[in-house]
């Protein structure tokens with residue numbers, strides 16, 4: 001059984017250990033960024049630049065907590081495990097281990113279309129887990145609908161349509177390391193992967209079969225589950241999605257893995273929240289590494305966040321136990337940040353909790 005290495009107490013520690021234990025090509029795939037990694041770095045840099053406002057001698061804190069409710073589902077903290085393809089790359093338990101860890105910590109779990117375990121097995125592993133299904137629309141609507149129906153039947157409670165990766169990012173580290181999926185790790189929920197065959201350009205190969213707004217309209221008609229759009233970086237796209245009836249927006253740039261030279265997600269979050277209003281659920285990812293990052297995202301308009309690479313790193317280092325530990329670290333860090341900023345609940349976290357040099361109220 002995997003154990004947690006001595007001294008591991010932050011998500012950065014897991015990252016460092018993962019680099020040591022994973023084969024170099026796998027590391028290149030999991031940690032990889034698009035092109036020069038500018039967006040990847042900016043996601044972190046812009047989160048780091050935000051400063052917090054400490055408050056002292058706060059009253060009525062004893063009953064505080066960081067629970068959050070999303071679409072009627074109660075979570076111990078405002079966090080879900082992001083959809084991550086091929087989790088058996090990190091550990092033999094793959095998605096089956098990760099959902100157990102998420103359930104043990106009572107956070108949400110979102111299963112990727114490109115999961116390396118059958119979506120039904122993952123659901124059966126932790127029947128009480130808050131579980132969502134991430135959908136990559138397939139070239140044929142029939143195949144897409146089959147995935148949605150399987151997810152519904154297996155008790156997934158929301159559908160997350162990822163829209164920001166109609167093509168793979170240009171990821172040089174993977175190319176240099178010669179990464180390919182090892183024997184035994186594949187997208188088992190897809191009977192046949194979309195063929196890359198016809199055409200000699202990105203457009204003729206991929207864009208002809210990519211989802212578009214009509215696909216979203218059609219999907220909305222197919223399911224009564226909450227529908228979320230992941231990978232939204234523009235106010236216009238967010239507003240259009242809400243007008244078409246989606247229940248949630250996930251502000252994400254895929255952790256800087258697809259289009260480089262984009263803004264950080266934290267830079268666009270406030271405008272997207274303002275544009276969609278209070279009624280729409282807004283989630284956030286790309287760059288979360290500390291509980292204080294979760295706090296900052298909520299202060300700027302998110303209802304909850306998703307955690308990506310760090311889950312992979314913890315799974316690689318210490319299996320499901322590592323993932324549970326990593327999630328617990330984040331919760332402890334979030335609670336510490338909330339307590340020191342005078343917030344007894346997630347609802348108390350507002351932009352006023354961030355340091356504003358010119359504000360006269362402090």
Ligand SMILES: Cc1cc2nc3c(=O)[nH]c(=O)nc-3n(C[C@H](O)[C@H](O)[C@H](O)COP(=O)(O)O)c2cc1C
Pocket residue numbers: 029030031082083084085112113114134162230252253254255256257285286287288306307308309310312
């Ligand atoms: C190795 C890897 C695989 C991913 N696979 C998927 C996927 O299958 N579907 C999806 O919507 N997003 C996928 N993502 C993106 C994550 O859901 C998430 O948006 C991103 O990792 C968040 O950034 P972070 O890694 O900085 O936390 C993947 C990310 C990584 C690192």
